[in-house]
Amino acid sequence: xxxxxxxxxxxxxxxxxxxxxxxxxxxxxxxxxxxxxxxxxxxxxxxxxxxxxxxxxxxxxxxxxxxxxxxxxxxxxxxxxxxxxxxxxxxxxxxxxxxxxxxxxxxxxxxxxxxxxxxxxxxxxxxxxxxxxxxxxxxxxxxxxxxxxxxxxxxxxxxxxxxxxxxxxxxxxxxxxxxxxxxxxxxxxx
Amino acid sequence: xxxxxxxxxxxxxxxxxxxxxxxxxxxxxxxxxxxxxxxxxxxxxxxxxxxxxxxxxxxxxxxxxxxxxxxxxxxxxxxxxxxxxxxxxxxxxxxxxxxxxxxxxxxxxxxxxxxxxxxxxxxxxxxxxxxxxxxxxxxxxxxxxxxxxxxxxxxxxxxxxxxxxxxxxxxxxxxxxxxxxxxxxxxxxxxxxxxxxxxxxxxxxxxxxxxxxxxxxxxxxxxxxxxxxxxxxxxxxxxxxxxxxxxxxxxxxxxxxxxxxxxxxxxxxxxxxxxxxxxxxxxxxxxxxxxxxxxxxxxxxxxxxxxxxxxxxxxxxxxxxxxxxxxxxxxxxxxxxxxxxxxxxxxxxxxxxxxxxxxxxxxxxxxxxxxxxxxxxxxxxxxxxxxxxxxxxxxxxxxxxxxxxxxxxxxxxxxxxxxxxxxxxxxxxxxxxxxxxxxxxxxxxxxxxxxxxxxxxxxxxxxxxxxxxxxxxxxxxxxxxxxxxxxxxxxxxxxxxxxxxxxxxxxxxxxxxxxxxxxxxxxxxxxxxx
Numbered sequence: 001x002x003x004x005x006x007x008x009x010x011x012x013x014x015x016x017x018x019x020x021x022x023x024x025x026x027x028x029x030x031x032x033x034x035x036x037x038x039x040x041x042x043x044x045x046x047x048x049x050x051x052x053x054x055x056x057x058x059x060x061x062x063x064x065x066x067x068x069x070x071x072x073x074x075x076x077x078x079x080x081x082x083x084x085x086x087x088x089x090x091x092x093x094x095x096x097x098x099x100x101x102x103x104x105x106x107x108x109x110x111x112x113x114x115x116x117x118x119x120x121x122x123x124x125x126x127x128x129x130x131x132x133x134x135x136x137x138x139x140x141x142x143x144x145x146x147x148x149x150x151x152x153x154x155x156x157x158x159x160x161x162x163x164x165x166x167x168x169x170x171x172x173x174x175x176x177x178x179x180x181x182x183x184x185x186x187x188x189x190x
Numbered sequence: 191x192x193x194x195x196x197x198x199x200x201x202x203x204x205x206x207x208x209x210x211x212x213x214x215x216x217x218x219x220x221x222x223x224x225x226x227x228x229x230x231x232x233x234x235x236x237x238x239x240x241x242x243x244x245x246x247x248x249x250x251x252x253x254x255x256x257x258x259x260x261x262x263x264x265x266x267x268x269x270x271x272x273x274x275x276x277x278x279x280x281x282x283x284x285x286x287x288x289x290x291x292x293x294x295x296x297x298x299x300x301x302x303x304x305x306x307x308x309x310x311x312x313x314x315x316x317x318x319x320x321x322x323x324x325x326x327x328x329x330x331x332x333x334x335x336x337x338x339x340x341x342x343x344x345x346x347x348x349x350x351x352x353x354x355x356x357x358x359x360x361x362x363x364x365x366x367x368x369x370x371x372x373x374x375x376x377x378x379x380x381x382x383x384x385x386x387x388x389x390x391x392x393x394x395x396x397x398x399x400x401x402x403x404x405x406x407x408x409x410x411x412x413x414x415x416x417x418x419x420x421x422x423x424x425x426x427x428x429x430x431x432x433x434x435x436x437x438x439x440x441x442x443x444x445x446x447x448x449x450x451x452x453x454x455x456x457x458x459x460x461x462x463x464x465x466x467x468x469x470x471x472x473x474x475x476x477x478x479x480x481x482x483x484x485x486x487x488x489x490x491x492x493x494x495x496x497x498x499x500x501x502x503x504x505x506x507x508x509x510x511x512x513x514x515x516x517x518x519x520x521x522x523x524x525x526x527x528x529x530x531x532x533x534x535x536x537x538x539x540x541x542x543x544x545x546x547x548x549x550x551x552x553x554x555x556x557x558x559x560x561x562x563x564x565x566x567x568x569x570x571x572x573x574x575x576x577x578x579x580x581x582x583x584x585x586x587x588x589x590x591x592x593x594x595x596x597x598x599x600x601x602x603x604x605x606x607x608x609x610x611x612x613x614x615x616x617x618x619x620x621x622x623x624x625x626x627x628x629x630x631x632x633x634x635x636x637x638x639x640x641x642x643x644x645x646x647x648x649x650x651x652x653x654x655x656x657x658x659x660x661x662x663x664x665x666x667x668x669x670x671x672x673x674x675x676x677x678x679x680x681x682x683x684x685x686x687x688x689x690x691x692x693x694x695x696x697x698x699x700x701x702x703x704x705x706x707x708x709x710x711x712x713x714x715x716x717x718x719x720x
Contacts, residue, residue: 008206015210019217026221033224040236044374052717070716072413090393094324094415094714096303098702100507101424101472101489105415105714133373152511183715 028167032174038136039161039176042117042124042144045135047180049115050157055189056182058157062145065117065157068187070107079109104185114190119144138163143171156181230335235408238331239375241290242410243717245329249294250414250712252282253325257298257416257710264523274299276391278311279323284403293403296327302703305448317550317578318603318632319703320418323710328411332404333377376720378402378409384720392718415714421664421683421705426488426697428683430476430516430666435689437675438500440484442471444697451628452679452696457487469505471697476514483690488697516666516683518640521607522706527555527582538563539593544570544579550603553580560587560610562594564618569601576601583607589614598623598634605635605706611647612636615654616674619661629660631680632704638665638684649684651676653691662701 046065050056054068074080074087081088092107106112116127123137124144136142146159159178162171259267271280279299286293300321302314314321376383384392385400392411402409426442427433436442443457446467457468471488473480478494485503495510528548533540535558544554547570554570569576580603588610589596595618598604602623621629641647647667651659653674660679663670670684675691679698 012206019210019213022214023217026217030221030224041371041374044236044239048374048717048719052715070714072716072718073720086394089388091413091718093309095309096307098424098470100509101474101491101512103417103713107716135373183712185713 025167028165032165032167035138035142035163035165036174036176038124038138038142039163039174042136042142042161043159043176043178045126046117046144046146046157046159047178049117050180051183053115053182054112054184054187056148056155056157057189058146058148062147063119063143065146065148066189067115067117068112068190069115070184071110071113072107074108102185104187111190112187117144117146141171150186154181155186234333234335235371235375235377238290238333238408239410241288241292241331242329242408243412245288245292245294245331246327246410246412246717247329248287248292249282249285249296249327249329250325250412252285252294253296253298253323253327254414254416254710254712256280256282257323257325261707261709264526271298276311291332291404293330294327296325299324299326305446314703316703317580320420320705320707322418322713323416325414325416326411327414328409330403330407330409333406333408375408377406378404379406382409384409384411388720392720411718413714413716413718414712416710417713418703418707419709419711420703421708422662422681422701424470424472424697424699424702425474425683426471426681426695427687428474428476428514428516428681429670429685429687430514431686432477432479433473433475433687434481434483435672435687436484436695437690437692438483439692440675440689440695441487442473442484442695442697443468443487444470444472444699446699447628447630448700454694467699470699471695472506474512474514476516478510484692516685517708519637519664519666521584521639524555524582524584526552528552529555529557533558535559536561536563536565539566540564541566541568542581543568544581546570546579547572547577548580550580553582553603553605556581556583558583558585558587561585561589561596562591564593564595564597566597566599567602567604568599578603581605585609588612593618595619596634600624603633605637607637607639609639609641611649611668612638613648613650613652615652616659616672616676617654617657619651619659621658621660626658629658629679630700631660631662631698632701634661635705636661636663636665637706638663638668640667647685662705664705 049067049069052069057066072091074090074092076088094105094107097104097106113129118125122141123134124142126133126135142161142163144159144161146157148157157180160175162175164171165174256267268280271282274281274297276299279297282296284293284295299311300313301309301311301324302322303309382400382402385398389395389397426444444467445452446464449464456462456464459465469487471486473486473490475492478492478496480490480492480497482490482497482500482504487505489506490497490504490508491512492510493513497508501508540563546554548554567581569579578601582605585606585608589608590611590613594614597620600623621634623629623633638647647665649663649665649668649670651672651674656676658679659676662680663682665684668684669686670682672689672691675693678693678695681697681701
């Protein structure tokens with residue numbers, strides 16, 4: 001009886017321990033994948049805006065990125081929307097100006113939209129004309145770093161994002177790189 | 191001794207084992223479910239989202255290639271495309287390509303910008319001006335396997351309570367995930383969400399439930415503005431190698447003939463409505479060697495910069511990092527032009543009377559061996575009235591001699607393609623369209639067909655009694671010498687430029703869109719992220 005109980009307890013103990021270990025392992029894996037998904041999301045958000053950007057500036061600490069993007073969609077409060085509210089949510093027609101011996105194509109008479117990416121605590125936020133969207137947030141301490149490189153004939157950003165998984169102390173193994181080139185003619189940053 | 195079998199304990203082990211299996215199975219099932227959805231979100235959806243952009247940009251490239259057929263294969267341009275519903279362009283057939291069966295469709299619409307820079311659909315009302323194009327393309331990538339949302343989207347929406355404690359970090363994570371993916375990657379599970387919400391053109395009109403071309407799939411849309419590359423854009427003088435000029439008392443400024451005749455006071459009158467138009471007398475030099483004389487009311491650009499002499503007389507900026515290349519110029523396709531077999535040369539005074547008006551794309555076409563005499567071009571007469579007439583002349587030899595010259599009468603739009611050299615007096619080039627007092631340089635255009643490599647080509651404009659010379663010269667292989675001091679209206683694009691005359695040189699900003707179409711270029715790129 002004692003032997004049987006001891007054996008059963010041992011088996012139960014191993015089972016419980018294994019289950020907990022498995023659960024923790026699975027949880028770590030799931031958490032890792034979830035944060036990795038967010039890494040990719042940050043990269044994709046940033047690349048989308050840089051690609052259509054008119055100017056890009058990254059901060060010295062590489063954790064804040066400011067981008068001007070064309071104001072393609074008419075929004076409530078825009079001059080066109082005030083004149084004709086039915087235009088809200090529709091694309092703008094471009095206009096043309098000649099600046100420094102080349103054409104600038106502008107969407108809207110006002111300044112382009114101003115987009116900012118920054119780290120706020122454990123969240124990565126995207127601000128567009130004062131409106132905040134939290135695009136990623138993780139207890140795994142996501143850390144994006146973006147470098148903006150300006151050359152004579154082009155400009156691109158290189159972004160690396162790391163996080164610190166709950167199961168591994170080292171964040172260097174989690175790094176994701178991305179490079180995005182501006183498509184438009186560059187403008188002076190605001 | 192025989193131990194009695196305790197039937198009350200029968201099945202305990204089995205229950206324990208089953209319980210254990212159940213627990214492990216639940217954990218495994220949860221992991222599998224999570225893994226599948228995570229894989230779906232981080233692999234399939236991300237891949238499809240990126241490939242959709244690739245497809246959309248491929249559609250843009252297809253449209254761009256079709257536009258360039260205007261230069262290389264105009265007879266087959268838009269073959270297989272259908273007229274767009276707007277009436278201003280064409281829509282491509284849907285193209286399927288790549289291992290992932292991506293799909294692309296492109297709409298190309300003709301457009302133009304008026305003098306104020308405002309956008310208009312349709313062809314430019316100025317027949318001499320080149321059109322711009324708006325290229326809208328849509329790329330679609332299928333999502334393989336079942337119709338699944340991302341795991342993060344499925345858990346919660348804004349404002350909805352979740353199993354995780356509201357305000358906790360876990361909740362923050364989940365909320366952020368839900369917002370992020372939904373805003374970024376919009377999946378069409380059954381219907382095309384864009385057409386249903388914004389209409390096929392995104393303007394809120396004709397919204398409809400249209401089945402997505404793949405279900406599920408991700409589509410992305412890109413709008414590009416394509417501009418014509420024209421020879422005379424925003425430069426009074428453009429020289430691929432060296433530049434010297436003009437005379438020490440000369441000046442280069444600009445104006446816009448669409449706003450009226452040239453006014454010499456505008457360039458120094460900031461209160462003038464057209465003051466900004468007067469500061470585009472730009473000089474662009476494709477090498478480092480530039481000797482600036484006189485005053486330049488505009489910018490100077492060089493490649494590598496060694497600008498000497500009167501650099502303080504440049505009112506704009508001097509940018510020494512603007513490389514450019516002038517490609518050899520070849521005779522354009524004349525197959526659609528209306529050829530006239532005579533005359534075949536101009537050796538004495540001669541007047542051309544074209545039999546019909548022609549068009550800017552299909553002008554009345556003459557081929558001369560030389561022009562050594564005075565040529566006058568009259569407009570065609572229709573119903574007793576002179577009409578706007580488009581004439582092209584190809585000169586296989588030189589345009590030279592003391593009497594050599596060209597007079598363009600009102601309503602004549604003349605382009606001369608010369609294979610040899612030009613050596614004429616300034617005042618033998620007379621442009622009277624629309625009037626002698628206010629001529630438009632775009633009505634007398636010279637194009638230098640590039641000779642074989644190593645063969646020099648020269649354009650020499652010789653001194654004569656000063657008068658207005660309104661013309662454009664696009665001769666990327668020619669060395670240009672302006673030896674006189676006329677009142678020059680127009681632009682010169684050449685291999686090298688030299689002038690020491692005290693010329694008053696006015697670039698006409700109406701030339702920006704004019705001249706022989708050389709190529710196309712993408713001027714703007716924007717993605718419709720809705």
